Amino acid sequence: MVIRRRTLIVVVLVAVAGAWLIQPPGANQSAHYVSIQSLASGHRNVDRLSHDAIDLAWTDGHYHAAKSPGLDLLLAPVTVAFRHAGVTFNNTPPSTWLETATPPVAATAHDIWLLTLFGALLPAIILMLLVSVEAERLRPGTGPIAALTIGAGSLMLPFSTELFSHALSATLGFAGFTLLARTGRDASPRYRRMAVAGLLLGFAVVTEYPLALLALVSFVFVATETNRLRKLLALSVGSVVGVLPLPIYAWWAYGNPLHSTYAGAVLEAGKSGHDVLGANGNGFFGITTPDFHALLELLLSGRGLFVVTPVAAVGIVGLVELARRGQRAYAFAGLATFAAFLAYDCAYWTPFGGAAPGPRFLVPVLPFLAIGVAVAWGSMRRIVAPLLIASVVTLTVETSTSPLLVVTTTSVWWYRFRHGAFVATLGDATGTWQGRTSIAVFIAAIAVALVVGIGRPSVSAKGAATTMTTFVAWFCVSELAPPLFYIDLGTHRQTGALVATAIAVVAAVAIRSAWRGQCLHALATLTPMSVALLPTLRGAIGINAVLVTLSAVVAAAPWLRPYLARARVAQGSVGDLWKRSSHA
Numbered sequence: 001m002v003i004r005r006r007t008l009i010v011v012v013l014v015a016v017a018g019a020w021l022i023q024p025p026g027a028n029q030s031a032h033y034v035s036i037q038s039l040a041s042g043h044r045n046v047d048r049l050s051h052d053a054i055d056l057a058w059t060d061g062h063y064h065a066a067k068s069p070g071l072d073l074l075l076a077p078v079t080v081a082f083r084h085a086g087v088t089f090n091n092t093p094p095s096t097w098l099e100t101a102t103p104p105v106a107a108t109a110h111d112i113w114l115l116t117l118f119g120a121l122l123p124a125i126i127l128m129l130l131v132s133v134e135a136e137r138l139r140p141g142t143g144p145i146a147a148l149t150i151g152a153g154s155l156m157l158p159f160s161t162e163l164f165s166h167a168l169s170a171t172l173g174f175a176g177f178t179l180l181a182r183t184g185r186d187a188s189p190r191y192r193r194m195a196v197a198g199l200l201l202g203f204a205v206v207t208e209y210p211l212a213l214l215a216l217v218s219f220v221f222v223a224t225e226t227n228r229l230r231k232l233l234a235l236s237v238g239s240v241v242g243v244l245p246l247p248i249y250a251w252w253a254y255g256n257p258l259h260s261t262y263a264g265a266v267l268e269a270g271k272s273g274h275d276v277l278g279a280n281g282n283g284f285f286g287i288t289t290p291d292f293h294a295l296l297e298l299l300l301s302g303r304g305l306f307v308v309t310p311v312a313a314v315g316i317v318g319l320v321e322l323a324r325r326g327q328r329a330y331a332f333a334g335l336a337t338f339a340a341f342l343a344y345d346c347a348y349w350t351p352f353g354g355a356a357p358g359p360r361f362l363v364p365v366l367p368f369l370a371i372g373v374a375v376a377w378g379s380m381r382r383i384v385a386p387l388l389i390a391s392v393v394t395l396t397v398e399t400s401t402s403p404l405l406v407v408t409t410t411s412v413w414w415y416r417f418r419h420g421a422f423v424a425t426l427g428d429a430t431g432t433w434q435g436r437t438s439i440a441v442f443i444a445a446i447a448v449a450l451v452v453g454i455g456r457p458s459v460s461a462k463g464a465a466t467t468m469t470t471f472v473a474w475f476c477v478s479e480l481a482p483p484l485f486y487i488d489l490g491t492h493r494q495t496g497a498l499v500a501t502a503i504a505v506v507a508a509v510a511i512r513s514a515w516r517g518q519c520l521h522a523l524a525t526l527t528p529m530s531v532a533l534l535p536t537l538r539g540a541i542g543i544n545a546v547l548v549t550l551s552a553v554v555a556a557a558p559w560l561r562p563y564l565a566r567a568r569v570a571q572g573s574v575g576d577l578w579k580r581s582s583h584a
Contacts, residue, residue: 006144007132010453014151017445018121018160022113022424026404027054029112029163032072035065039076044253057264066265069249070207071165075119116163123171124160131367134178135374142374148453150370152446153311153391158357158403166363169208174367176200177218181330194231195238202242213340214364221333286349295346296497298359300504302410302482308358308394310474311387315369318376334368341365357403382466383515390474396446400439469514469522473507480532483539496541502548509555525555
């Protein structure tokens, strides 16, 4: 196991930055919070604190948190320890998510922050170390860039500061997969390690039910190895033990070991607090058939994965490169995990999961994409660097200005950032620093981590041109694609999404040309559709379609040139033949 000094510096800086912020409480956090407090008090429901939460379920005359119980089960003992240490937890609901200046709400935010350190930030730190170690194993020397990518260049940054279960579930799932991937390739596999891997994967499912997809991929991964029966048996035993807390909790809380915590989820509270039930009523707990428009929205809208964190797209390319380097099973497992979660997410009734900084249900695939980025770093550094910087900057802005949004544009974050509407910090709570001075600590920690993670750049004219072209391509996608989804919302069509996809494809072709040293051709490709950046043309589907078509023609020129040359030769031959026949 190799952990480089630069990796440790990056991890420490990102951890300090995450611990510095005190995010305002929201619906998801409040549901986990009241569930944790109720469990710590020995209550089977959250009736006493139901006025403090939003994401609740109504079952047999009682309120329960409509959340997977894994995070709450782990943090309940932590809460009991804090209570014995003299910590008094406040239970005052916020009237607005940004109203942390109100003393009671600020007290609740501080209490949630205290639990977030153990339930989100600590798992994120462990995940950064795991990803860096795995990156060093697969491609030595890439540990720092892998840690930076997962810690500050992915959605793990905002979710490490929020009391969501995504950081914990992703850490458990990736730890289990990593353990079985390493153990399975040993000459004499250790079945106890396989069982531990199954235990981690099983409890990951208890923490977030969709992690069953990663568990399924892991079982298929083991099934491709030699001596698979014994390995699958050990993995199965561990998985059963890991998932066992779920039926035990359901039996204790509901009297039925098969009862789902999402059954009876409140859709509209109304006067009674549970006027309309069935928030996940369609299909199988809200999962129906995959929606193509939702898929494109998850990737290319204002909160889309490739817009907020463009470096994630490189992660897919890196996994393909990893397969070419001989790690086919590992790479295919990562790609299959990404495809499975993407299909699940676009089939869910609310793909973004409500107020979120991005597609939060895709968080479990981020460690695999970070591995892909690390693999691609060696051969595509000039492409990875600008996209990673863009990802870190975007996430830093949104995390420091309250990342939970229900709109599909990132302009709100930039507006808050320009006007100094930052979240509370540890400096604000202690009175040491206030306002912009306090948030500067968070920004400085992330900035230094970025510099340390990327390392010393190699400066050259060709590299600078490639880097600039890559950044321009991403900027075109981030500015042109999201408004087109707004048009689709009003027209109930998919035309805008298709044009946005064409913009992303043309931008990817331009980046490929820049990587091959054809920067002038790449800039020429981007020039026509960059005209749509004019304020009067943004969101105009017809004009954007025409401009992106022109860009596509320019992009295809090198491939069309041989065919045009052949056509000229053929035309000349026909002309000569005609002249000869005329003279004859």
